[in-house]
Amino acid sequence: MITRLKGCPVNRALPVVRLRVPTDEDAVAWHRVFDDPDVMEFHGGRPAELSVYEELTARQRRHDAERGFCLWTVLDESDRVIGFTGAQPWPRDWGPRGEIEIGWRLGREFWGRGYVTAAARMTLQRVRDAGVPTVVAMVDARNTRSIAVTRRLGMRLAEVFTTPASQREGHCYRLDLAPANGNAA
Numbered sequence: 001m002i003t004r005l006k007g008c009p010v011n012r013a014l015p016v017v018r019l020r021v022p023t024d025e026d027a028v029a030w031h032r033v034f035d036d037p038d039v040m041e042f043h044g045g046r047p048a049e050l051s052v053y054e055e056l057t058a059r060q061r062r063h064d065a066e067r068g069f070c071l072w073t074v075l076d077e078s079d080r081v082i083g084f085t086g087a088q089p090w091p092r093d094w095g096p097r098g099e100i101e102i103g104w105r106l107g108r109e110f111w112g113r114g115y116v117t118a119a120a121r122m123t124l125q126r127v128r129d130a131g132v133p134t135v136v137a138m139v140d141a142r143n144t145r146s147i148a149v150t151r152r153l154g155m156r157l158a159e160v161f162t163t164p165a166s167q168r169e170g171h172c173y174r175l176d177l178a179p180a181n182g183n184a185a
Contacts, residue, residue, distance in 0.1 A: 014118035019072035019085070019126075021064045022057035026073045029081035030057070033107030042140040043105070063088050068130040071103065074119045082110040085119040087127045087135060094164055096136045096172055100127060103137065104149065111145065117152050124153065128177040135177060141169035 022030075027050065034040060035047045056071070063070035071086035083106035090101045102123055104116045127135060137155055139146045140163075155173035163170050 014114045014121075016077045017082075017115055017118045017122070018075040018079070019119060019122055020075065021070060022060050022073045022084070024054070024057065026081060027053040027057040029073070030084060033081060033083060033110075034105060036108045038108050039105065042143045042146070060086070060088070069100075069123075069127050069132070072119075072123070074104075074106070074115065076110070076115065082106055082115060083119075085116065085123050087123055087132070090136065090138070095138060095161065096159075099134065099136050100132050101138055102127070102135045104146070116149050120149060120153055124175070124177065133177055135175050137173040137175075139171045139173060141171055147171065147173075 030053045031048070031050045034053075037046065040047055060070035060072075064072075069087045071084045071088055073081055074083045074085050076082050083104065085102070085104040087100050087102045090096045090099050102120060104120055104123075106116055124135070136158070137146070137150050137153075139150060141147075141160070150173040153175060155175040157171055158174035159172040161170050161172065162168070
C-alpha cells in the first residue's frame with residue numbers, strides 16, 4: 001500500500017505502517033526502541049526512564065479521547081512497535097503556544113526506510129479530519145533527518161528560535177491543513 005497525502009510530493013513507495021493509540025505495553029516497547037543515544041540525540045541526549053514513557057502513553061490516551069488525536073504508536077508491516085508519531089498541543093510556555101505540534105521518533109534500526117514519512121502523512125490526514133487547521137513541527141536545527149521529513153510533508157520554515165534550556169538553535173515548521181480547494185471540510 002502506498003500512502004499519499006494530497007499536496008505532498010512522493011518520491012518512492014512508502015512502507016506500510018499502522019497507527020494505534022498507545023497501550024500500557026507500548027510504554028515498555030517505546031522505552032526499548034528508544035534506548036539508544038542516536039535516537040535521543042535531540043531529545044536530551046540519553047534514554048529516558050520507563051516511568052517517562054508510562055506517563056507519556058497515559059497522557060496520549062487522554063489526548064486521543066479528548067481531541068481525537070495523539071502521539072500514536074507506529075507499527076511496521078509485521079506489527080512490531082517501531083516508534084511513535086502523531087500530534088499534541090505544544091506543551092511548553094515558549095514557542096508556538098496554543099498550537100498543535102506534529103512529531104515523530106523511531107528506533108534506530110528503522111531509520112531511512114520511509115516509516116516516519118508514511119506515518120507522519122497519516123498523522124496529517126487524521127488531524128485534518130479532526131478539524132485542526134494548521135500544525136507546527138519543532139525541530140533542532142542540527143536534526144537534518146527530521147528537517148528532511150518536514151520538507152517531504154510540504155512544511156515551510158516559519159521561525160528560527162533559541163531553545164531556553166539548551167540554548168540551541170531550533171526551527172518551527174508550519175503547514176496549513178485547510179482543504180486545497182479552499183472549502184471547509
